[in-house]
Amino acid sequence: MSATRSTLLLSVDFEDWHQLVRRRVGAAGWENPGPALERQTDALLALFDELGARATFFVLGMAARAHPHLMDRIVRRGHEIGCHGDAHLPVHTQTPGEFSADLRAARSTIEELTGQTPVGYRAPAFSITQSSNWAFEILANEGFAYDSSQHDSPALRDRVAPNETSPHLMDAGLWEFPIAVWRIGQGRLPVGGASYWQILPTPILLTGLQNAGSLAGLYLHPNELDPQPLDAGLPPTASSAQRAHAKLREVQRNGARRRAPRVLRAIARRFELIPYGEAHARLDGSA
């Protein structure tokens, strides 16, 4: 059966949920390393080992600097290192110069901590929009070989919606690897992200992935594998408005967290899961 299994691309947007949620609510000391990324990373690595799957970790520069020892752990397990930018700011809110600077900051952190130069990129929250699609040319000029920022999800405004559901070479000279989306007529059902897995029955999700196009992409976040409930753990100085905002984020993220491992196991029984770099090598003829 395995010879005829369809293949999906497995990835992690490697970021520290505590840094991001604390920054979002404006908490003091938000940039300090969060208390949970280490156990989340270990849970992810253990699950991937159990499944015999390697993934691409799109690493956020500021998370890597806060947790330098985790980079080695990921590399030693044979996973690919990609780039998720440095500060997790939407691309469409940046100028081309700011975007280049963010890319370079992330890359130099990643090179320093892993000894590897990432050739794959994923924008924070899929934020390369139609009005900021100049970013593809910058990525190509900066030496990136592929991008995985196009997600044809109705939740993303002004998104760049690829005509093709499969990987393709863009005019900028960069390969694009779209996220898995099930197209039903004019409808779009996002099936590639663990944040959607919490609301879809598994059989429907598996059917959707089967119809999402060859080499479609899956993405997880470390917090979705946390064995413990997420708690923003705001400092005592936080206001009640900040606490309410953080609570909302906790509830949203904890919903996805509960189902992700079970759903990924079901996906792995049905599909071959490989990292992006391996798919790129196959397509680019360098395998």
Ligand SMILES: [Zn+2]
């Ligand atoms: Zn992200």
